[in-house]
Amino acid sequence: MQRPPSTWPSDSSWTSKARILDIDRLVELLNQRYTGCGRIGQSAFTGIETALWDIKGKILGVPVYELLGGKYRDRIKIYCDTHGGESLGEAAHRDPKDVYTPESYAQAAREVVDDGFEALKFDLDVPTRRDVDTAARRLDNEAIDHKVSLVEAVRDEIGSDIDLGMDLHWNFTLETARRLGRKLERYDLAWLEDPVPPGQIENHALLTQELDVPILTGENVVTADGFDELARAGAMNIAAPDVSKCGGLWELRKIAFVCDLHGIPMATHNIASPVGTVAGAHFSAAIPNFLAMEYHARDVPWWNDLVVRTASPNDPVLEAGYVDLPEGPGLGIEIDPSVAETYLTDGSELIV
Numbered sequence: 001m002q003r004p005p006s007t008w009p010s011d012s013s014w015t016s017k018a019r020i021l022d023i024d025r026l027v028e029l030l031n032q033r034y035t036g037c038g039r040i041g042q043s044a045f046t047g048i049e050t051a052l053w054d055i056k057g058k059i060l061g062v063p064v065y066e067l068l069g070g071k072y073r074d075r076i077k078i079y080c081d082t083h084g085g086e087s088l089g090e091a092a093h094r095d096p097k098d099v100y101t102p103e104s105y106a107q108a109a110r111e112v113v114d115d116g117f118e119a120l121k122f123d124l125d126v127p128t129r130r131d132v133d134t135a136a137r138r139l140d141n142e143a144i145d146h147k148v149s150l151v152e153a154v155r156d157e158i159g160s161d162i163d164l165g166m167d168l169h170w171n172f173t174l175e176t177a178r179r180l181g182r183k184l185e186r187y188d189l190a191w192l193e194d195p196v197p198p199g200q201i202e203n204h205a206l207l208t209q210e211l212d213v214p215i216l217t218g219e220n221v222v223t224a225d226g227f228d229e230l231a232r233a234g235a236m237n238i239a240a241p242d243v244s245k246c247g248g249l250w251e252l253r254k255i256a257f258v259c260d261l262h263g264i265p266m267a268t269h270n271i272a273s274p275v276g277t278v279a280g281a282h283f284s285a286a287i288p289n290f291l292a293m294e295y296h297a298r299d300v301p302w303w304n305d306l307v308v309r310t311a312s313p314n315d316p317v318l319e320a321g322y323v324d325l326p327e328g329p330g331l332g333i334e335i336d337p338s339v340a341e342t343y344l345t346d347g348s349e350l351i352v
Protein backbone atom coordinates (compact mmCIF):
# COMPACT_ATOMS: atom_id res chain seq x y z
CA MET A 1 0.00 0.00 0.00
CA GLN A 2 1.37 3.41 -0.94
CA ARG A 3 2.09 5.61 2.07
CA PRO A 4 0.76 9.18 2.18
CA PRO A 5 3.01 12.19 1.54
CA SER A 6 5.76 12.44 4.14
CA THR A 7 5.99 16.20 4.50
CA TRP A 8 3.84 18.87 6.03
CA PRO A 9 3.65 22.06 3.92
CA SER A 10 5.40 24.42 6.29
CA ASP A 11 8.70 26.18 6.87
CA SER A 12 12.10 24.57 7.36
CA SER A 13 11.63 23.98 11.10
CA TRP A 14 11.06 20.62 12.77
CA THR A 15 7.41 20.79 11.68
CA SER A 16 8.22 20.62 7.98
CA LYS A 17 9.01 16.90 8.02
CA ALA A 18 6.03 15.74 10.05
CA ARG A 19 4.17 12.86 8.39
CA ILE A 20 0.46 12.26 8.36
CA LEU A 21 1.11 9.34 10.73
CA ASP A 22 2.77 11.62 13.30
CA ILE A 23 -0.50 12.55 14.91
CA ASP A 24 0.71 13.93 18.23
CA ARG A 25 3.36 15.97 16.45
CA LEU A 26 0.83 17.46 14.04
CA VAL A 27 -1.57 18.37 16.84
CA GLU A 28 1.31 20.01 18.69
CA LEU A 29 1.95 22.03 15.53
CA LEU A 30 -1.69 23.14 15.48
CA ASN A 31 -1.49 24.17 19.13
CA GLN A 32 1.68 26.15 18.54
CA ARG A 33 0.45 27.85 15.40
CA TYR A 34 -2.96 28.74 16.80
CA THR A 35 -2.20 29.47 20.44
CA GLY A 36 -5.09 31.23 22.13
CA CYS A 37 -7.85 29.85 19.92
CA GLY A 38 -9.61 28.39 22.97
CA ARG A 39 -12.48 25.92 22.98
CA ILE A 40 -13.54 26.63 19.40
CA GLY A 41 -10.05 25.86 18.15
CA GLN A 42 -9.85 22.70 20.23
CA SER A 43 -13.12 21.52 18.68
CA ALA A 44 -11.72 22.11 15.20
CA PHE A 45 -8.52 20.25 16.11
CA THR A 46 -10.65 17.33 17.25
CA GLY A 47 -12.09 16.83 13.78
CA ILE A 48 -8.63 16.94 12.18
CA GLU A 49 -7.03 14.66 14.78
CA THR A 50 -9.86 12.12 14.66
CA ALA A 51 -9.57 11.94 10.87
CA LEU A 52 -5.84 11.29 11.25
CA TRP A 53 -6.49 8.37 13.60
CA ASP A 54 -8.95 6.95 11.09
CA ILE A 55 -6.38 7.28 8.28
CA LYS A 56 -3.61 5.78 10.38
CA GLY A 57 -5.78 2.82 11.38
CA LYS A 58 -6.70 2.19 7.76
CA ILE A 59 -3.05 2.38 6.63
CA LEU A 60 -1.92 -0.03 9.36
CA GLY A 61 -5.02 -2.22 9.09
CA VAL A 62 -6.05 -1.96 12.76
CA PRO A 63 -8.93 -0.36 14.68
CA VAL A 64 -8.30 3.00 16.35
CA TYR A 65 -8.70 1.49 19.82
CA GLU A 66 -5.59 -0.64 19.14
CA LEU A 67 -3.64 2.53 18.38
CA LEU A 68 -4.83 3.99 21.70
CA GLY A 69 -3.41 1.06 23.65
CA GLY A 70 -5.94 -1.73 23.22
CA LYS A 71 -9.36 -2.27 24.74
CA TYR A 72 -10.80 -2.87 28.18
CA ARG A 73 -14.29 -3.60 26.86
CA ASP A 74 -16.13 -4.65 23.71
CA ARG A 75 -19.36 -2.75 24.37
CA ILE A 76 -19.67 0.92 25.23
CA LYS A 77 -22.49 1.88 27.58
CA ILE A 78 -24.53 4.86 26.39
CA TYR A 79 -26.69 7.11 28.54
CA CYS A 80 -29.61 8.80 26.82
CA ASP A 81 -30.08 12.53 27.27
CA THR A 82 -33.85 12.67 27.66
CA HIS A 83 -33.94 16.49 27.92
CA GLY A 84 -37.13 17.75 29.54
CA GLY A 85 -39.48 14.96 28.54
CA GLU A 86 -41.07 17.02 25.74
CA SER A 87 -39.92 19.44 23.06
CA LEU A 88 -37.74 22.15 24.54
CA GLY A 89 -39.91 24.75 22.83
CA GLU A 90 -43.22 23.65 24.31
CA ALA A 91 -42.95 25.74 27.47
CA ALA A 92 -42.68 28.97 25.48
CA HIS A 93 -46.35 28.64 24.51
CA ARG A 94 -47.82 26.83 27.50
CA ASP A 95 -47.60 26.99 31.26
CA PRO A 96 -44.31 25.25 32.15
CA LYS A 97 -46.10 23.30 34.87
CA ASP A 98 -48.29 21.75 32.19
CA VAL A 99 -45.24 20.76 30.12
CA TYR A 100 -42.67 19.61 32.65
CA THR A 101 -44.88 17.36 34.70
CA PRO A 102 -44.02 14.29 36.77
CA GLU A 103 -46.18 12.28 34.38
CA SER A 104 -44.33 13.50 31.26
CA TYR A 105 -40.93 12.80 32.84
CA ALA A 106 -42.03 9.34 33.92
CA GLN A 107 -43.41 8.55 30.46
CA ALA A 108 -40.23 9.70 28.72
CA ALA A 109 -38.11 7.66 31.11
CA ARG A 110 -40.22 4.56 30.46
CA GLU A 111 -39.83 4.96 26.69
CA VAL A 112 -36.06 5.28 26.96
CA VAL A 113 -35.73 2.26 29.24
CA ASP A 114 -38.01 0.23 26.98
CA ASP A 115 -35.61 1.07 24.13
CA GLY A 116 -32.94 -0.82 26.05
CA PHE A 117 -31.02 1.99 27.77
CA GLU A 118 -29.67 1.21 31.21
CA ALA A 119 -28.73 4.84 31.89
CA LEU A 120 -30.37 8.19 31.19
CA LYS A 121 -30.46 11.77 32.35
CA PHE A 122 -32.94 14.63 32.33
CA ASP A 123 -32.68 18.41 32.36
CA LEU A 124 -33.68 19.59 35.80
CA ASP A 125 -33.22 23.32 35.20
CA VAL A 126 -36.57 23.52 33.42
CA PRO A 127 -38.90 26.39 34.43
CA THR A 128 -41.60 26.05 37.03
CA ARG A 129 -43.48 29.16 35.93
CA ARG A 130 -42.97 32.01 33.49
CA ASP A 131 -42.37 34.85 35.95
CA VAL A 132 -39.17 33.47 37.53
CA ASP A 133 -36.21 35.86 37.92
CA THR A 134 -33.66 33.54 36.31
CA ALA A 135 -30.87 36.14 36.60
CA ALA A 136 -30.87 35.63 40.36
CA ARG A 137 -30.03 31.92 39.91
CA ARG A 138 -32.13 31.14 42.97
CA LEU A 139 -35.08 28.78 43.36
CA ASP A 140 -37.88 29.26 45.85
CA ASN A 141 -39.51 26.38 47.72
CA GLU A 142 -42.18 25.89 45.06
CA ALA A 143 -39.58 25.45 42.33
CA ILE A 144 -37.46 23.13 44.46
CA ASP A 145 -40.48 20.95 45.23
CA HIS A 146 -41.42 20.86 41.55
CA LYS A 147 -37.98 19.55 40.59
CA VAL A 148 -38.02 16.97 43.36
CA SER A 149 -41.41 15.74 42.12
CA LEU A 150 -39.95 15.17 38.64
CA VAL A 151 -37.10 13.05 39.99
CA GLU A 152 -39.43 11.11 42.27
CA ALA A 153 -41.78 10.29 39.37
CA VAL A 154 -38.91 8.98 37.24
CA ARG A 155 -37.52 6.82 40.04
CA ASP A 156 -40.98 5.42 40.78
CA GLU A 157 -41.38 4.54 37.10
CA ILE A 158 -38.01 2.93 36.33
CA GLY A 159 -36.84 1.73 39.73
CA SER A 160 -33.38 1.99 41.27
CA ASP A 161 -31.47 -0.35 38.93
CA ILE A 162 -31.29 2.24 36.11
CA ASP A 163 -28.54 4.87 36.29
CA LEU A 164 -30.24 8.27 36.48
CA GLY A 165 -28.50 11.62 36.15
CA MET A 166 -29.89 15.14 36.44
CA ASP A 167 -28.45 18.19 34.66
CA LEU A 168 -28.62 21.71 36.12
CA HIS A 169 -26.64 23.42 33.31
CA TRP A 170 -24.62 25.71 35.64
CA ASN A 171 -27.76 27.69 36.45
CA PHE A 172 -27.92 28.00 40.23
CA THR A 173 -26.35 29.57 43.27
CA LEU A 174 -24.45 27.48 45.79
CA GLU A 175 -27.29 27.90 48.27
CA THR A 176 -29.95 26.69 45.82
CA ALA A 177 -27.83 23.79 44.54
CA ARG A 178 -27.18 22.71 48.12
CA ARG A 179 -30.86 22.83 49.09
CA LEU A 180 -31.94 20.96 45.99
CA GLY A 181 -29.12 18.44 46.20
CA ARG A 182 -29.96 17.51 49.77
CA LYS A 183 -33.58 16.82 48.83
CA LEU A 184 -32.43 14.61 45.94
CA GLU A 185 -30.08 12.45 47.99
CA ARG A 186 -32.73 9.84 48.73
CA TYR A 187 -33.24 9.08 45.02
CA ASP A 188 -29.80 7.50 44.54
CA LEU A 189 -28.84 9.56 41.51
CA ALA A 190 -25.90 8.54 39.35
CA TRP A 191 -24.88 12.21 39.31
CA LEU A 192 -25.97 15.84 39.58
CA GLU A 193 -24.44 17.68 36.64
CA ASP A 194 -23.04 21.23 36.62
CA PRO A 195 -24.99 22.62 39.58
CA VAL A 196 -23.23 26.03 39.73
CA PRO A 197 -21.49 28.23 37.11
CA PRO A 198 -18.37 26.59 35.64
CA GLY A 199 -15.86 29.10 36.99
CA GLN A 200 -16.95 28.49 40.59
CA ILE A 201 -14.52 25.67 41.27
CA GLU A 202 -14.59 26.21 45.04
CA ASN A 203 -18.39 25.97 45.09
CA HIS A 204 -18.27 22.76 43.05
CA ALA A 205 -15.81 21.44 45.63
CA LEU A 206 -18.10 22.40 48.52
CA LEU A 207 -21.02 20.56 46.94
CA THR A 208 -18.85 17.53 46.25
CA GLN A 209 -17.89 17.43 49.93
CA GLU A 210 -21.33 18.19 51.40
CA LEU A 211 -23.79 16.22 49.26
CA ASP A 212 -24.39 12.50 49.14
CA VAL A 213 -24.92 12.85 45.38
CA PRO A 214 -22.01 12.54 42.92
CA ILE A 215 -21.14 15.84 41.23
CA LEU A 216 -20.33 15.63 37.51
CA THR A 217 -18.73 18.46 35.54
CA GLY A 218 -16.24 19.29 32.79
CA GLU A 219 -17.93 19.39 29.39
CA ASN A 220 -16.40 22.80 28.67
CA VAL A 221 -12.94 21.97 30.01
CA VAL A 222 -10.75 20.96 27.08
CA THR A 223 -7.30 20.12 28.43
CA ALA A 224 -5.73 17.64 30.81
CA ASP A 225 -4.37 20.41 33.04
CA GLY A 226 -7.89 21.84 33.36
CA PHE A 227 -9.17 18.52 34.68
CA ASP A 228 -6.14 18.25 36.94
CA GLU A 229 -7.13 21.59 38.47
CA LEU A 230 -10.69 20.36 39.06
CA ALA A 231 -9.46 17.10 40.54
CA ARG A 232 -6.95 18.73 42.86
CA ALA A 233 -9.65 21.10 44.10
CA GLY A 234 -11.96 18.16 44.85
CA ALA A 235 -14.52 19.79 42.54
CA MET A 236 -15.97 16.67 40.92
CA ASN A 237 -16.79 13.05 41.61
CA ILE A 238 -17.19 12.22 37.90
CA ALA A 239 -15.44 13.90 34.97
CA ALA A 240 -17.34 14.75 31.79
CA PRO A 241 -14.99 15.85 29.00
CA ASP A 242 -16.69 16.27 25.64
CA VAL A 243 -15.52 13.75 23.03
CA SER A 244 -15.53 16.38 20.27
CA LYS A 245 -14.14 19.43 22.09
CA CYS A 246 -10.84 18.38 23.64
CA GLY A 247 -8.57 18.55 20.63
CA GLY A 248 -8.77 14.88 19.83
CA LEU A 249 -8.62 11.36 21.16
CA TRP A 250 -5.07 11.64 22.46
CA GLU A 251 -5.90 14.65 24.64
CA LEU A 252 -8.91 12.72 25.89
CA ARG A 253 -6.51 9.88 26.69
CA LYS A 254 -4.39 12.31 28.73
CA ILE A 255 -7.49 13.56 30.54
CA ALA A 256 -8.51 10.00 31.36
CA PHE A 257 -5.03 9.29 32.73
CA VAL A 258 -5.10 12.39 34.94
CA CYS A 259 -8.56 11.53 36.26
CA ASP A 260 -7.55 7.94 36.90
CA LEU A 261 -4.60 9.12 38.99
CA HIS A 262 -7.12 10.96 41.18
CA GLY A 263 -9.52 8.00 41.28
CA ILE A 264 -12.17 9.80 39.23
CA PRO A 265 -14.31 7.92 36.67
CA MET A 266 -15.53 9.43 33.40
CA ALA A 267 -19.00 9.83 31.90
CA THR A 268 -18.18 11.62 28.67
CA HIS A 269 -20.32 14.40 27.29
CA ASN A 270 -21.25 13.83 23.65
CA ILE A 271 -23.56 15.67 21.26
CA ALA A 272 -21.66 14.44 18.20
CA SER A 273 -22.73 12.81 14.96
CA PRO A 274 -22.47 9.03 14.59
CA VAL A 275 -18.88 9.54 13.38
CA GLY A 276 -17.92 11.44 16.52
CA THR A 277 -19.79 8.97 18.68
CA VAL A 278 -17.91 6.02 17.18
CA ALA A 279 -14.63 7.87 17.74
CA GLY A 280 -15.70 8.35 21.35
CA ALA A 281 -16.47 4.64 21.56
CA HIS A 282 -12.91 3.75 20.51
CA PHE A 283 -11.58 6.09 23.20
CA SER A 284 -14.02 4.72 25.79
CA ALA A 285 -12.87 1.18 25.08
CA ALA A 286 -9.22 2.09 25.66
CA ILE A 287 -9.42 3.57 29.18
CA PRO A 288 -10.03 1.82 32.50
CA ASN A 289 -12.09 4.50 34.26
CA PHE A 290 -15.04 4.72 31.86
CA LEU A 291 -18.68 4.74 33.04
CA ALA A 292 -20.87 5.80 30.11
CA MET A 293 -21.00 8.10 27.09
CA GLU A 294 -23.84 10.48 26.29
CA TYR A 295 -26.27 10.08 23.38
CA HIS A 296 -28.13 13.20 22.33
CA ALA A 297 -30.08 12.20 19.24
CA ARG A 298 -32.91 9.86 20.12
CA ASP A 299 -35.27 12.14 18.20
CA VAL A 300 -33.16 11.98 14.98
CA PRO A 301 -34.66 9.07 13.00
CA TRP A 302 -31.78 8.75 10.50
CA TRP A 303 -28.95 8.95 13.05
CA ASN A 304 -28.23 5.20 13.02
CA ASP A 305 -28.35 5.06 9.21
CA LEU A 306 -25.77 7.73 8.44
CA VAL A 307 -22.76 5.44 8.86
CA VAL A 308 -22.16 1.81 7.95
CA ARG A 309 -19.83 -0.57 9.78
CA THR A 310 -17.13 -1.83 7.42
CA ALA A 311 -16.82 -5.23 9.13
CA SER A 312 -20.54 -5.83 9.76
CA PRO A 313 -22.63 -3.59 7.46
CA ASN A 314 -25.99 -4.81 8.73
CA ASP A 315 -25.34 -3.95 12.37
CA PRO A 316 -26.40 -0.49 13.60
CA VAL A 317 -23.96 1.77 15.39
CA LEU A 318 -26.16 2.02 18.48
CA GLU A 319 -28.50 -0.69 19.68
CA ALA A 320 -30.23 -1.29 23.03
CA GLY A 321 -28.22 1.34 24.85
CA TYR A 322 -24.77 0.15 23.74
CA VAL A 323 -22.27 0.66 20.93
CA ASP A 324 -20.64 -2.62 19.97
CA LEU A 325 -17.08 -1.61 19.20
CA PRO A 326 -16.43 -1.57 15.41
CA GLU A 327 -13.67 -3.99 14.47
CA GLY A 328 -12.76 -2.70 11.00
CA PRO A 329 -9.60 -0.68 10.31
CA GLY A 330 -9.57 2.92 11.55
CA LEU A 331 -12.89 3.92 13.05
CA GLY A 332 -14.45 0.89 11.34
CA ILE A 333 -17.20 2.90 9.65
CA GLU A 334 -17.97 4.72 6.43
CA ILE A 335 -20.56 7.43 5.78
CA ASP A 336 -23.49 6.26 3.65
CA PRO A 337 -23.54 8.91 0.88
CA SER A 338 -27.17 8.22 -0.04
CA VAL A 339 -28.37 8.97 3.50
CA ALA A 340 -26.13 12.03 3.75
CA GLU A 341 -27.44 13.31 0.42
CA THR A 342 -31.05 12.85 1.52
CA TYR A 343 -30.65 14.95 4.64
CA LEU A 344 -28.40 17.74 3.39
CA THR A 345 -29.47 21.21 4.47
CA ASP A 346 -30.58 23.65 1.79
CA GLY A 347 -27.64 25.07 -0.11
CA SER A 348 -25.22 22.34 1.00
CA GLU A 349 -23.25 20.06 -1.28
CA LEU A 350 -22.02 16.55 -0.49
CA ILE A 351 -18.37 16.01 -1.44
CA VAL A 352 -17.24 12.38 -1.49
